[in-house]
Amino acid sequence: MATRSTIMDTNSYRPELAGALPAATAGLVHRREQVLGPAYRLFYRTPVHLVRGTGSHLFDAEGNDYLDVYNNVASVGHAHPRVVAAIAEQAAALNTHTRYLHEAVVAYSEDLLALLPDPVDAVMFCCTGSEANDLAVRVAQQHTGGTGIVVSAEAYHGNTALVSGMSPALGTGQPLGTEVRTVPAPDGYRVATPDLGLWFADQVRAAITDLERHGIRFAAFLADSIFSSDGVYPDPAGPLGFLAPAIDVVHAAGGVFIADEVQPGFGRTGDAFWGFARHDVLPDLVTMGKPMGNGIPVSALAARSDVLRDFELPYFNTFGGNPVSIAAAHAVLGVLQDEGLQAHAARVGARVRRELTALAAVDPRIGDVRGAGLYLGVDVVTDPVSKTPDVATALDLVEALRDRRVLTSVCGPGNVLKLRPPLVFDDSDADRLLDAFDDSLRSLPR
């Protein structure tokens, strides 16, 4: 079975390829290497140099048009005029912090909480999903009196010291926290079980039991309900799906469920505004980030106030909830609603999934196509019987797509193509993706 290094260098440019780069690209890559730290990675064997974007389209320095099938941050479309105007207008008026009264942060909080289930009735703002998860874990620990955290086996929850230790996707170089346990993802494609929900609940129960066996009191199950970093596992959803029984186990054990909505939130899955809502479960804490401000740094922790009130430590985030970030976030909410992007994601996503599934039916290299709305995973395997992940072919496919100016990446063990475009991705974009996908598959040696 193919191995992977880390999520950070799956389909990354490698310096040994420098000789093959176009001169202009090579020059900028070289300048970049001189000043940015060695942890920085560029996508693709030939990195793309982007200067402009609109909708689902990105343009390089030479005016070439790329189809963006990757960037969930620019959720309502690159450079959406309403978001741009909101940012520009607020930046020209005032940008300060939450120790002064400001109408916008209150009004946005009201609108955001109206989209969350009733018990979740308070919010705190940060700047990144990492900060929101870092805070959520501490809130969960204060509330439960425990410290033990359960995450999925290839989870990624952020880059602070605390949540890096809860992000096995970072690879074995990053130690997990001593009070962290992992459960395998609810991989309905590979796990042979008559009831994925009971199976997954058993995994979570076993992890909690193991924490307790080590004298560690359980605090929280921290999970992204679409398990994006594990390889995109959306189904079965609903009250009889794979997640609800696990959340019952979490609550019965005295823990809380932190729904990390950085990936599935804000309408992306089409079925519901939040990932947890697809599964009919109630989270105690909800974290959100990436698509929240269409690229402007803004994130949040929403919480049941009975959980949040146990967090008595002072917490102030200078840029958290600043008027410009909030203006961007509020505009994003408005666009999502006014342009009907959740329903649009459901429709276009279903079509892309259906047509990719048809392609897969005649190509044994595609083992599975799954997803919800515009969050799709294409599972590349050596053969459909063993279902062994084929990372090399997946990476070749990503590069073949990039050569056709279609931008994607991989997740899971590195063999799952992650298709996660701006939600405005339309039928003509889908045509282009499907054509390029078919053509790319044909171009690869079988």
Place this chain on the structure above:
Amino acid sequence: MATRSTIMDTNSYRPELAGALPAATAGLVHRREQVLGPAYRLFYRTPVHLVRGTGSHLFDAEGNDYLDVYNNVASVGHAHPRVVAAIAEQAAALNTHTRYLHEAVVAYSEDLLALLPDPVDAVMFCCTGSEANDLAVRVAQQHTGGTGIVVSAEAYHGNTALVSGMSPALGTGQPLGTEVRTVPAPDGYRVATPDLGLWFADQVRAAITDLERHGIRFAAFLADSIFSSDGVYPDPAGPLGFLAPAIDVVHAAGGVFIADEVQPGFGRTGDAFWGFARHDVLPDLVTMGKPMGNGIPVSALAARSDVLRDFELPYFNTFGGNPVSIAAAHAVLGVLQDEGLQAHAARVGARVRRELTALAAVDPRIGDVRGAGLYLGVDVVTDPVSKTPDVATALDLVEALRDRRVLTSVCGPGNVLKLRPPLVFDDSDADRLLDAFDDSLRSLPR
């Protein structure tokens, strides 16, 4: 001696004052309390509701003009047109991440590193000072193989789990990390010593010795060279000042010096572009945040690449180094240079310090006025002999200034007024501050 709770609620509004609020303010305060978490604090007994800013001036919903003597984030002035234009222009073009090539992040890095001493030759971008410090600590630990961190007794280095444990200013409710030791601040006003530099070096040496006595290998001294949270201690600076001998001790013990420039950086002290440069010391790692983008979330870790290359963990910050944040940061650098704000801060700051010192000479409640450039501390005491911090009078003074629409706050044990206006603060602003200060002092019972 007066005690304080935490930096978070020093001059905060308290809910029991709700009855005394103007109706419009009370309404917004109430709505805010319904949606924001309980950790949120508002400044002042009567919070201010701001809607607009320009230069050093802020305006409330009724059009009243406030003098901003507090906000170092809006470093080049509120809503500076050049920064606003840079944000608006880039937001309309593209806002994405560092896995694609983008000219701006490279060009800004080059310009930023040109302002840093030669050995510091690489940079990584984050969104907040907290994230930059969280990363810096881990880089220091990887490089040295140690884990022990030394900070000052009332330091504040951020809000992530890791750096909260290195922020004693958060109060006793927030435990310090088990591998953290504190040293008293170099308080030249109170510490009786013929040589503050040797004294401070001894404190740092003792902390390192204590770490080693507990089997903890020393990794880093993490300090803001103006010791803002401790109460603003700028002097003596230079090679014969208080910091250089301590840094020699740090390096001799195999540790690194992390210069937290979130407060003194970007020209604020007038004497130098960076706080550490005032002290003629060479940092190994430099973190920066607040004023970097004039309010847009952006922060960075700059480092000696020989230190940074030992950090082999993957690190990716989705919003870190995004083109809009970088555009704001680049515009700020340009304004600082083109408007000569460092020299301006030196001149206006010196004048304010001189005139406040004259006021202090005839008022025994002001024990000390100190500072560098436009970072000033006014140390309020019960009497000039015992030098006992008088928190109650300091808070009354902050409120009296707020009643005159002059915005300040406190630091240190809560008795030191922190004067830290936008760098464009000019002579007429200084006149207004000095008049209000004199008038406020007269208004308080002696």
